[in-house]
Ligand SMILES: *[C@@H]1O[C@H](CO)[C@@H](O)[C@H](O)[C@H]1NC(C)=O
């Protein structure tokens with residue numbers, strides 16, 4: 001019998017089916033990403049999977065892409081729960097109206113409500129982020145997940161629905177200064193040293209973990225990077241990293257009971273004809289890769305008829 005099946009059967013006896021399914025997958029070893037497809041077929045058969053490697057030479061400049069908006073415009077501090085899920089560190093916002101934060105505009109046609117943040121990182125600086133830029137990975141990646149609040153009632157429902165999710169990706173690099181927002185998490189790391197342990201977080205600033213509002217971004221249609229790999233996510237990747245002090249990354253790596261040794265990043269997936277768009281205007285560069293010319297052509301041909 002296949003070792004994955006044995007683990008599932010044993011876990012089911014102890015914990016019930018849905019907990020078993022959500023717990024068996026890992027980032028390394030016999031339950032690693034190459035086996036996810038045995039239970040979640042999209043992880044194996046999907047053609048629009050995430051993460052991807054972003055090749056700066058192949059970005060398409062789209063002049064229709066507006067700036068991303070995160071409302072309210074002013075900074076608010078939110079409360080929630082920080083959890084050691086064993087596969088990552090997840091922060092879940094409390095579900096109350098006073099701390100509602102929405103992602104809109106940019107490439108999005110709907111309003112997406114932020115519900116959780118996930119941290120992906122590695123055992124050393126050269127690995128950790130899920131998305132790669134020009135073949136390079138960053139020491140960590142923060143993913144801010146929102147669900148489509150116009151069409152769905154909650155994250156779970158939106159996860160499998162058309163245009164269900166928007167995920168903002170912030171690549172983390174090492175800088176000289178301490179990131180104050182992240183320090184609010186860091187002070188609680190001691191409380192999440194047990195498997196699946198949780199702790200309350202007060203007054204956390206999501207905007208403190210974002211680059212400046214006017215920062216450009218890259219966007220494409222992809223999937224969740226964990227099982228079931230549903231292809232319902234519009235990804236928005238900021239064009240500038242956010243900096244953590246080296247010590248902050250060391251503190252993150254020191255959290256015990258994470259079920260991986262190297263990193264909790266899924267490997268990058270094939271692009272398969274998808275377009276990766278950006279609002280970075282490369283006009284001044286010699287290798288112009290833009291939709292502008294083609295759009296003008298379309299407009300002209302309509303008017304000339
Ligand atoms: C977020 O979006 C919802 C639904 O569209 C809306 O009711 C709410 O007022 C928005 N909140 C903010 C802070 O913009």
Ligand SMILES: *[C@@H]1O[C@H](CO)[C@@H](O)[C@H](O)[C@H]1NC(C)=O
Nearest residue numbers: 095152153154155156157158
């Ligand atoms: C999400 O919404 C669905 C449909 O209304 C409901 O059945 C489910 O319990 C909700 N899940 C959560 C986690 O609230």
